[in-house]
Amino acid sequence: MRIYNTNPEIGCRILLLLGIVKEAYSAERLGYYDYFSLHLNDLKDGYEGLHPSNPNHSSEIIIKRKTIKNAITYLISKGLLTVVYSASGFKYKNTDLADHLIELLDNTYSLEYKKCVIEVDNFFRNMKDDDIKKYVTNNIGKWVGQFEDEGD
Numbered sequence: 001m002r003i004y005n006t007n008p009e010i011g012c013r014i015l016l017l018l019g020i021v022k023e024a025y026s027a028e029r030l031g032y033y034d035y036f037s038l039h040l041n042d043l044k045d046g047y048e049g050l051h052p053s054n055p056n057h058s059s060e061i062i063i064k065r066k067t068i069k070n071a072i073t074y075l076i077s078k079g080l081l082t083v084v085y086s087a088s089g090f091k092y093k094n095t096d097l098a099d100h101l102i103e104l105l106d107n108t109y110s111l112e113y114k115k116c117v118i119e120v121d122n123f124f125r126n127m128k129d130d131d132i133k134k135y136v137t138n139n140i141g142k143w144v145g146q147f148e149d150e151g152d
Helices: 007-021 027-038 057-077 096-102 108-124 129-142
Strands: 081-086 089-094
Touching: 007 027, 007 057, 007 081, 007 089, 007 096, 007 108, 027 057, 027 089, 027 108, 027 129, 057 081, 057 089, 089 096
Parallel strands: none
Antiparallel strands: 081 089
16 A cells, blocks of 8 residues: 555645645645755755655656645545635635644654744745745756765
């Protein structure tokens, strides 16, 4: 049975993330926040990421688009996310049921993930989605995995 990168796993992270920011976010912003919450060391020096920085790990940003959208659909079908319609597009926020569910997620990984989300939100909070996208586009080539030789 596969547990990593499944809708329930990614969905739990989305719920935790939205529980921290207390706002409705686009799928694109959720993807960026999730990526940087897992690889905080790509955003801020001196931090260790929750997931290892494997070679070319920054390609996860591109792959994450589809997995985030699939997890969003899954969460909506379970009554855990609601869609907010706006002039800028679809955004998503936790339902009351989701807020009660995330109170139960108090394991070490979830608590560390929440801390990372706070750091990511502090960095990006005042930026629009397009500004975050520009930041990623301008910096993606700079992120090196811990197993890559930075001297080459």
